[in-house]
Amino acid sequence: MRPARFPGGRLLFPADGLPWEQCGRYLMTARAEQIKVVILDLDGVIYRGHTPLPGASDVTKWLAAHDYQVYYFTNNSTKTRESYVELLAGYGVATDVDHIVTSASLTARYFADNGLLPATVLVVGEEGLPQELRSVGVRVVRRRGKRPIGYVVVGMDRKFTYRKLHEAQQAIRSGAKFIATNRDATYPVEGNVIPGGGSIVAAVATAAETEPLVIGKPSPEAGRLICHQAGVRPEEALMVGDRLETDIEMGRRAGLLTCLVLTGISTAEEAQALPAASRPQWIVDGMEQVPDLLQDRIPPSEGPI
Numbered sequence: 001m002r003p004a005r006f007p008g009g010r011l012l013f014p015a016d017g018l019p020w021e022q023c024g025r026y027l028m029t030a031r032a033e034q035i036k037v038v039i040l041d042l043d044g045v046i047y048r049g050h051t052p053l054p055g056a057s058d059v060t061k062w063l064a065a066h067d068y069q070v071y072y073f074t075n076n077s078t079k080t081r082e083s084y085v086e087l088l089a090g091y092g093v094a095t096d097v098d099h100i101v102t103s104a105s106l107t108a109r110y111f112a113d114n115g116l117l118p119a120t121v122l123v124v125g126e127e128g129l130p131q132e133l134r135s136v137g138v139r140v141v142r143r144r145g146k147r148p149i150g151y152v153v154v155g156m157d158r159k160f161t162y163r164k165l166h167e168a169q170q171a172i173r174s175g176a177k178f179i180a181t182n183r184d185a186t187y188p189v190e191g192n193v194i195p196g197g198g199s200i201v202a203a204v205a206t207a208a209e210t211e212p213l214v215i216g217k218p219s220p221e222a223g224r225l226i227c228h229q230a231g232v233r234p235e236e237a238l239m240v241g242d243r244l245e246t247d248i249e250m251g252r253r254a255g256l257l258t259c260l261v262l263t264g265i266s267t268a269e270e271a272q273a274l275p276a277a278s279r280p281q282w283i284v285d286g287m288e289q290v291p292d293l294l295q296d297r298i299p300p301s302e303g304p305i
């Protein structure tokens with residue numbers, strides 16, 4: 001029996017008298033069916049370090065063939081969206097800049113959309129971050145000079161130094177607003193994790209004794225933006241990610257459906273230890289199971305329904 005629907009696609013709740021576990025299952029069945037947009041995290045989902053994860057390329061082809069709109073959303077700020085198009089092509093994943101969102105591109109958009117230009121910004125981060133900021137008209141500096149610094153933007157920087165820390169600290173102490181691209185403490189690579197952008201943000205926050213505005217996941221705005229761009233309601237989008245406190249939490253805050261993949265940072269045990277409202281709706285071993293999820297062959301976890 002298929003669930004009843006309103007003409008607009010909204011769900012009717014199941015008939016009275018069903019056992020609760022069947023009600024949950026019944027509702028989840030319908031919800032898997034109404035997904036139109038799939039938002040994929042990158043690190044720990046499509047690849048780990050420089051190694052593609054099993055099924056990633058095939059599944060993105062399957063999604064395209066089945067008319068899902070696919071977006072890629074990473075908290076990594078080190079590369080431009082154009083670089084990600086090339087990087088993903090190398091992994092057999094075809095997309096374009098309009099379907100890639102990074103914490104660097106979001107930060108640039110934050111400046112553009114909030115009327116903050118022209119702005120002089122001291123940047124701690126790798127090349128993708130200043131490039132994205134410059135593309136919207138931000139004046140990027142790497143150290144203090146004569147011109148006052150309006151903002152300090154901090155992201156992942158594998159050439160972080162005490163000097164950079166000192167520059168950022170002094171600019172913030174002099175009144176610059178502190179913005180972080182993300183607070184991911186770690187970053188998954190082959191068989192291990194390395195310090196993430198959040199580790200560098202923490203150093204600056206400690207030195208400046210100031211907490212930043214965080215632009216990337218788990219802030220919900222990007223999830224809402226993607227839904228707006230795709231022309232769908234939040235509950236018609238599925239966020240697939242490997243990190244509970246960013247990917248899954250962003251999805252929860254934005255009202256998206258969420259799926260944790262176990263090929264990156266977070267574990268199923270960590271998911272189950274969360275309050276029910278914060279758990280992902282689905283947990284899968286890897287990307288190769290996402291088509292099964294979308295075809296309702298993967299039971300929901302014990303998260304919110």
Ligand SMILES: [Mg+2]
Pocket residue numbers: 041042043044045241242243264
């Ligand atoms: Mg990830």
